[in-house]
Amino acid sequence: MSRNDCSNQTMTKSDEKSFRKWDADTFPGHRVVLGRDEPLRLDCGTGLSNFTVAYQTYGKLNANKTNAIMICHALTGDQFVAEPHPITGKPGWWDLMVGPGKPIDTDRYFVICSNILGGCMGTIGPREINPETGSPWAIKFPVITIADMVRAQVMLLDHLEIERLFAVAGGSIGGMQVLEWAASYPERVFAAAPIATTVHHSAQNIAFHEVGRQAIMADPDWCGGDYQTEGRNPERGLSIARMAAHVTYLSELALQSKFGRRLQDREAITYGFEADFQVESYLRHQGSTFVDRFDANSYLYITRAADYFDMAESHGGSVADAFRDTPVRFCVISFDSDWLYPTAESRVIVNSLNAVAANVSFAEFQTSFGHDSFLLNVPEFHRVFRGFLNGAADHYGLPRNGHGGNAR
Amino acid sequence: MMTENQRKAIRVDLQLIADMIEPNSRVLDIGCEDGTLLDYLVNFKQVDGRGIELSTEGVNACVSAGLPVIQGDADTDLATYPDNAFDYVVLSQTLQAMVAPRTVVKHLVRIGKRAIVSFPNFGHWRARSHLALTGRMPVSDALPYQWYDTPNIHLCTIKDFVEMCRETETIIERSISLNERGNARRINSGPLLANLFGVQAVFVLRR
Numbered sequence: 001m002s003r004n005d006c007s008n009q010t011m012t013k014s015d016e017k018s019f020r021k022w023d024a025d026t027f028p029g030h031r032v033v034l035g036r037d038e039p040l041r042l043d044c045g046t047g048l049s050n051f052t053v054a055y056q057t058y059g060k061l062n063a064n065k066t067n068a069i070m071i072c073h074a075l076t077g078d079q080f081v082a083e084p085h086p087i088t089g090k091p092g093w094w095d096l097m098v099g100p101g102k103p104i105d106t107d108r109y110f111v112i113c114s115n116i117l118g119g120c121m122g123t124i125g126p127r128e129i130n131p132e133t134g135s136p137w138a139i140k141f142p143v144i145t146i147a148d149m150v151r152a153q154v155m156l157l158d159h160l161e162i163e164r165l166f167a168v169a170g171g172s173i174g175g176m177q178v179l180e181w182a183a184s185y186p187e188r189v190f191a192a193a194p195i196a197t198t199v200h201h202s203a204q205n206i207a208f209h210e211v212g213r214q215a216i217m218a219d220p221d222w223c224g225g226d227y228q229t230e231g232r233n234p235e236r237g238l239s240i241a242r243m244a245a246h247v248t249y250l251s252e253l254a255l256q257s258k259f260g261r262r263l264q265d266r267e268a269i270t271y272g273f274e275a276d277f278q279v280e281s282y283l284r285h286q287g288s289t290f291v292d293r294f295d296a297n298s299y300l301y302i303t304r305a306a307d308y309f310d311m312a313e314s315h316g317g318s319v320a321d322a323f324r325d326t327p328v329r330f331c332v333i334s335f336d337s338d339w340l341y342p343t344a345e346s347r348v349i350v351n352s353l354n355a356v357a358a359n360v361s362f363a364e365f366q367t368s369f370g371h372d373s374f375l376l377n378v379p380e381f382h383r384v385f386r387g388f389l390n391g392a393a394d395h396y397g398l399p400r401n402g403h404g405g406n407a408r
Numbered sequence: 409m410m411t412e413n414q415r416k417a418i419r420v421d422l423q424l425i426a427d428m429i430e431p432n433s434r435v436l437d438i439g440c441e442d443g444t445l446l447d448y449l450v451n452f453k454q455v456d457g458r459g460i461e462l463s464t465e466g467v468n469a470c471v472s473a474g475l476p477v478i479q480g481d482a483d484t485d486l487a488t489y490p491d492n493a494f495d496y497v498v499l500s501q502t503l504q505a506m507v508a509p510r511t512v513v514k515h516l517v518r519i520g521k522r523a524i525v526s527f528p529n530f531g532h533w534r535a536r537s538h539l540a541l542t543g544r545m546p547v548s549d550a551l552p553y554q555w556y557d558t559p560n561i562h563l564c565t566i567k568d569f570v571e572m573c574r575e576t577e578t579i580i581e582r583s584i585s586l587n588e589r590g591n592a593r594r595i596n597s598g599p600l601l602a603n604l605f606g607v608q609a610v611f612v613l614r615r
Contacts, residue, residue, distance in 0.1 A: 329476065350478055354485070357434075357493035359458065361471045362478035366464070384472045391474015 022293075024122035027086045029056035029079055031122055034155045041151075043308075046142040050131075053156050054122025055079050055114035058098060059106035065162050067398055069104060070153060071113040072170030072177035075245075075302050076294055078121040079113045082106070087293040096377055103386035108398070109166065114156050116149045116177070118302050120295035123152070127228060127295045138297055139225035146173070146309045150180045157188070164188050166396055167389065171195035171374035172341065173302065176309050179349070182330070183315060183322040191329040191392040193385070196338050196374045198345035199319045199352065200310040205340065208248050209303035212241030216296045225297055238296040239287025246286045251337040251370030255279060319352035326353075329395070330360040331388040333381065335373035337366075361388055418448050420590040424610055425498055425524050428582070429453055433495035436460070436520065438482045439502030443470035450475065458494075460485060483507045486515035494520045501608070503527045504560040510572060516613065517578055523613040529585065531565030531603040550607050566595060566603040573613065582612040 024031070031054045034040070039047030056079040061068060071081055071094065082098040084091060098104040098111055115123035118141070126141040133140075157165070168181045168189050175197025182192040198205070216222055219237030223230045247255075259279040263269065266276065275281040315322035330353055334346035343364050353360040365381045367373040373381070393400075418426065422445045429435060431453045437446045440459030443466070449455040459477035461467045470477035478485075482499070483506055497520030499512070504527055506512045516523035528550045529535075538546035545555040553560065564572070566585065573580050583595035585606025595602040595609065602609070 331471065332478075350480070351485070351488040354478070354488040355490060357490060359456075359476050360478055361476045362480070363467050363471050364464070364479055380468060384468050387472025387474055391471075391476075394474060 022087065022120075024054060027054065027080075027122055028083065029054060029122075031055075032156065032159055034152065034159060040148070040155060042142050042148045043145040044143050048124065048142070051124035051152075052122065052128065053114050053117075053124070053152055054119075055112060055156060056081065056083070057113075058082055058111040059109055061110040061160075061162070066164070066166060066396065067108065068110045068112060068157075068160075068162050068165050070157070070165050070168045070181070071098065071104070071111060072149075072153070072168065072174035072181075073113060073116060074170070074172035074174045075299075075306065076242075076290070077174065078119065079115045080121075081111065081113045085293070088289070093375060096375075097382065097385070103382045103389065104169070105386075108393075109389075112156070112160070114153055116173075116302065117152045118144045118149070118298055118305065120298040125295070126225070126297035126301055136226075136228045138228065139300070141297070141301065143304055143308075144301060145305050146176045146180050147184065147314065149305065150177050150184065153177070153181070154185060154188070164190065166398065167191040167193065167392065169193040169195065170197075172197055172371065173306050175341075176306065179311060179322075182326065182328045183311065186323075186326050186328050189328050190396050191331070191389070193331045193333065193388065194346075194349060195333040196335055196341050196346075196371055197349075198309075198341045199348055200312065201307050202345075206307045208245065208340075209307055211244050213300050213303060215240040215244070216300060219296075222296060225300075227296065233291065234296045235288075235291040238291045238294065238299060239284075241296075241299060242290040242294075243283040243287040246283060248340045249370055249372045251339065251368060253337060253368045254370055257368065258282075319348065320355040323353055323358055324356045326356065326358050328358070329392050330358060331385070331392075332360060332362040333374070333385070334362075334364045335367045335369070335371070335378075335381075336364055337368050338371040338373060340371040418444050421526050421586060421608055421610060422448070422500065424584065424586070424592060425500060425526060426453065428524055428610075428612060429455065429496050429498075431455070434493070435496045435498060436489075436494045437498045437500070438486070438516075439499060439505075440470060440475075440477060441466045443473055443475045443477060445498065445500065446470065446475050446477070447473065482512055482515075486512060486519060489515070489519045491518050492521055495522065496520055497523045499523065499525045501526055501528065504563050506562060509562045509564075510576065513572070513578060513613070514576060517615045521614065522581065524610065525569075525613060526608055526610040527564065527569065528560075528608050529566050529603065529606045530563040531567060532607055533604050536604075566606055566609045567599070569609065569611065570595075570599070573611075579614050580611055581614055582610075584610045586610070 035049045039049040077093045081094045082092040100107045115121040118125045120127050126137045130137045168178050170178045175194035178194040216237035219234035221232040222234035262278045264278045264281040269276050311319045332346050332349050334343040350362045369376050435455045435457045437459045440446050440461050446457045446459050450457045460480045467479040497516045503509050535546040584592045585602040586608050
């Protein structure tokens with residue numbers, strides 16, 4: 001790829017660009033220091049005190065504070081759900097779902113999304129400064145779990161003085177957080193929508209993540225994790241990780257119909273290793289743009305957290321036990337072209353909820369987009385999801401019109 | 409909150425089933441289609457209702473109307489539910505499409521304190537005479553399919569069903585037949601006539 005021959009000069013230029021754009025203090029939204037009184041007790045045993053969480057909100061919280069929806073973002077998502085991304089300028093990652101008049105209607109609901117623990121968009125993570133050393137945490141940052149991410153979100157909710165969420169929703173690794181919310185804080189969640197997700201990472205899921213991590217760590221610019229202090233950035237490793245992962249987010253059909261065997265800007269194959277095929281060019285582009293907005297060490301930490309996710313293991317051997325007597329209304333959603341977290345994984349969630357006679361809806365949607373379907377324009381999914389929220393809101397007593405009560 | 413749409417009348421067999429269900433109970437409707445019965449029960453009987461439906465269109469209609477319905481198959485998914493999880497489990501006009509109807513009925517009375525089962529009666533005189541006189545499989549309003557494309561793979565008569573309940577030691581609390589005009593009568597008051605003139609039957613079962 002074009003970056004293979006990147007000289008020191010290009011690296012420096014690229015780094016300047018990244019560092020200039022990548023100043024969390026300049027991002028829109030809010031940042032709050034949590035864990036001032038009580039540290040966040042991480043699963044690994046470490047306590048985190050005085051740590052920053054960056055978050056964004058949309059819509060208005062009503063007077064009773066009953067219309068809040070927490071959105072949990074996925075591996076490479078962030079708090080910029082429904083506004084242009086501050087680095088790339090692209091539309092928010094769930095712009096189709098969240099906004100005025102959208103299924104998650106910000107004229108009605110107060111939407112909160114925080115950058116997850118270990119993330120790189122302003123919440124504490126490996127690229128933030130460790131106050132004890134004055135240097136970035138890098139891989140000295142404690143290994144975090146999905147449950148830790150949710151604990152940080154709970155602390156944010158306490159800070160916002162919101163007792164109970166109307167709903168928590170998210171796809172993929174965001175869906176894992178949704179399940180963790182419902183299992184560990186059922187009294188603080190009325191409705192939960194885990195989308196295109198799983199109760200545990202399969203061997204195949206772990207395998208793909210490991211390929212990505214090894215690509216990052218094999219890049220000499222990774223520098224044992226200390227690339228920030230060395231003034232470098234493992235762009236090649238991170239972009240390869242992104243390329244491999246991106247394939248898992250699509251589907252064979254999507255790749256075939258979008259690219260087939262079509263050639264990129266040429267009439268014939270070149271008998272070389274340039275990007276002859278459109279699919280190669282596309283993946284290289286995906287990889288090279290990703291490094292401008294994502295931190296390599298964050299990628300290591302968040303993929304690790306997903307690998308460690310196993311609801312049965314963390315709830316006494318049975319997923320059903322995690323949800324016994326749950327008052328939460330669930331809406332489980334899967335997509336038939338998703339081979340990363342296929343429908344069978346969602347059925348495990350549904351069967352576990354059935355086993356405790358929980359209130360659960362489950363729909364599988366036919367798409368060709370693969371795992372990314374939850375982010376894309378699937379009108380039937382959006383219609384059904386809107387209906388689920390409306391039904392739940394009726395049961396929760398949220399008024400149908402206006403801003404969900406007296407806006408503050 | 410009821411809308412005009414929800415006030416509309418429901419099918420006569422569904423109304424019969426709805427009338428058997430106590431208000432504020434927990435109900436699982438298996439094969440709930442577009443959620444007509446479930447919606448009625450939630451709105452008029454304030455039940456805590458759930459549904460299972462095989463078709464994508466049915467599931468999407470239900471969930472988008474705010475009804476808690478899962479996409480699933482009664483033949484495989486009932487095993488995941490715990491004992492006595494519901495006050496009523498409803499299987500309306502679906503038994504005959506099950507791969508293993510006997511197993512399904514056992515699950516119904518295990519999951520529900522009561523099971524309400526309705527099915528088309530293959531012992532109806534039209535079905536009998538159609539087969540006897542034309543020598544061909546019956547096709548009627550109640551059973552409108554040709555033999556090769558019917559989803560109804562396990563048709564039975566009222567008498568067959570009563571016999572299966574006896575064999576599986578399932579208690580029949582109530583049994584009602586509906587004739588062609590939709591008039592209901594207790595099967596016990598004349599089982600032979602019910603089996604001849606009932607177009608469909610509704611049974612209330614328990615373990």
